[in-house]
Amino acid sequence: DADVTQTPRNRITKTGKRIMLECSQTKGHDRMYWYRQDPGLGLRLIYYSFDVKDINKGEISDGYSVSRQAQAKFSLSLESAIPNQTALYFCATSLGDRAADTQYFGPGTRLTVL
Amino acid sequence: GQQLNQSPQSMFIQEGEDVSMNCTSSSIFNTWLWYKQDPGEGPVLLIALYKAGELTSNGRLTAQFGITRKDSFLNISASIPSDVGIYFCAVGLGGSGNTGKLIFGQGTTLQVKP
Numbered sequence: 001d002a003d004v005t006q007t008p009r010n011r012i013t014k015t016g017k018r019i020m021l022e023c024s025q026t027k028g029h030d031r032m033y034w035y036r037q038d039p040g041l042g043l044r045l046i047y048y049s050f051d052v053k054d055i056n057k058g059e060i061s062d063g064y065s066v067s068r069q070a071q072a073k074f075s076l077s078l079e080s081a082i083p084n085q086t087a088l089y090f091c092a093t094s095l096g097d098r099a100a101d102t103q104y105f106g107p108g109t110r111l112t113v114l
Numbered sequence: 115g116q117q118l119n120q121s122p123q124s125m126f127i128q129e130g131e132d133v134s135m136n137c138t139s140s141s142i143f144n145t146w147l148w149y150k151q152d153p154g155e156g157p158v159l160l161i162a163l164y165k166a167g168e169l170t171s172n173g174r175l176t177a178q179f180g181i182t183r184k185d186s187f188l189n190i191s192a193s194i195p196s197d198v199g200i201y202f203c204a205v206g207l208g209g210s211g212n213t214g215k216l217i218f219g220q221g222t223t224l225q226v227k228p
Contacts, residue, residue: 004156031214040123042202042218043157050214058215090156094214101145101206103216105156 003027004106006091012112019078021109023091030096032074033103034058034066037088046089049074050096081113120203120219127193128227135222136187137203145206146179146186147216152199160201161188195226 007022023032031050035043035058045058047066055066063085067075078085088110092103120137127133137146145164149157161172163179163186170177176189190197203219 035218040220042118042220044218045215048215092156096214101147101214101216102159102162105158107154107156 004091004093004104006089006106006109008109009107010110012114013081014114015082017081017113019081019111021076021089021091021111023074023076023106025072025091025093025104025106027093027104028071029093029104030071031094032068033092033094034064034074034076035090035092036060036085037090037108043090046076078111078113081111083113086111086113118203118205118217118219120201120222122222123220124223124225126225126227129193129195131193133190133193133197133224134187135201135224136185137219138185139205140184142183143205143207144183146177147204147206148175148177148186148188149202149204149218150199151202151221157200157202190224193224193226195228198224198226200224 004025033048034046037043044060046064048056049068052068065077088108090108091106094103118139147162148160150160151157161170161177166183167181168179174191179186200221200223202221204216207215
């Protein structure tokens, strides 16, 4: 079984809709991250969380919100989706020490906003 | 903001050829990482470098952390079709308030012709 899972894997929605992307992990890691990937831009950090009570904005947090419901779950929400949020979204986890630099990624969610 | 520059942006090579790609920054970083993303999957860590000048191998892959701490290269020897994918460099931001956060380069897309 995959250590980091994301649901859904693909989603098509319309402008203005609220969307939630889910991430679950069985690695027992404290730290979790949400990234978006756009062609030619690499991965950009949206939000990250170092434990259940901790939420931090990343490089491109505008238009997004997150919820860390438990150590194993980290959800990303788009309150009112817009077309330029069409992208591939990745969740990642890390251990929380020097190996925190080693991040483990989920398989991604491809989101299309029409 | 801080930025990593990867080159080349894309490569199309013949099976069996060696491959070299690099990543540079205008800032000093103390951790350099190389990830590979297979089509339809999330990035997977290939090599982590923690010491300036360090040269590390992982099978046919070799990576070096530049002595100036502003660059790194990744070499792949005797390429095979399964080497196809996007290769990302990343750096660990470190420091107070940044521990665990990574910045990614824009990626090098590798295609291998059998």
